[in-house]
Amino acid sequence: MSNDQDLIKLYSGRILALAADIPLTDRLQNPQASVKERAPLCGSTVTVDVNMDKGLITGFGQDVKACALGQAAASVVASNIIGCTPAQICKARDQLSAMLRNGGPVPDAPFDALEVLEPARSYKNRHASILLSLEATVKAIGMVDETACA
Template sequence: MSGDTDLIKLYSGRILELAADIPHHGRLSAPGATVKKRSPLCGSTVTVDLNLANGTVSAFGQDVKACALGQAAASVVGGAILGTTPDQIVQARDDLRAMLKDDGPTPSAPFDGLEVLRPAVAFKNRHASILLTLDAASEAVAQLVQTQSA
């Protein structure tokens, strides 16, 4: 029964609030890059559309079909990503992965809202879904940086 109780605690009110209100939910009409990521374990998918201008994210859209934890992560990322640099996005992804897998520190601002997902550390089968949005955004900015420097 303890496992059931832990799972119930994991889906806190704050996580459910975030999951219900995802910023920039929807696709961009003219994205510079589009990346779709899928978690093979649970089937969650996230498609990210992204534009860069002057070295920062100028437009962001996301189509999220994920569990509440993946939706909550997408909500935090969607609320924080505009105006960030490619390096900040990659660092946030790496920090989130370390937080989940190694109980590392919370990603730094503006992605520090991902702290709400710290209780998921114990639920390894949820990690991939939580990482989807930042994985997709990291790949999208890498594509755009490569295109812009070519």
């Protein structure tokens, strides 16, 4: 299979559907923390706003300027993040990174839909964009709770 055919296969209908329907794209009015992350190789950016209460994510908003893969990841994150603990978010970030970079397993529920991005393992130049939403969220959580992900 040629590289062009591999790339076409990578951008599956499921990835494109997720990218086209990202929830929680409105920024929060008064977030406890906001973080903007950028993937230097491709220039994708994600800005995340977070509110937390009693150790749970209670508010989330994001502005996503990324490729379809980064958008798909942001879509899965936003669809599942409300009600999660910092530990769940940190674990999802670590598991997604391991899945992409080391052939690790798919992230645990509620972020198991990130399995749609398994075909991107071979595209190292796409990994940073895929990780942006979770990376920014982990940093934002850390601004609210310094003990998160410690």
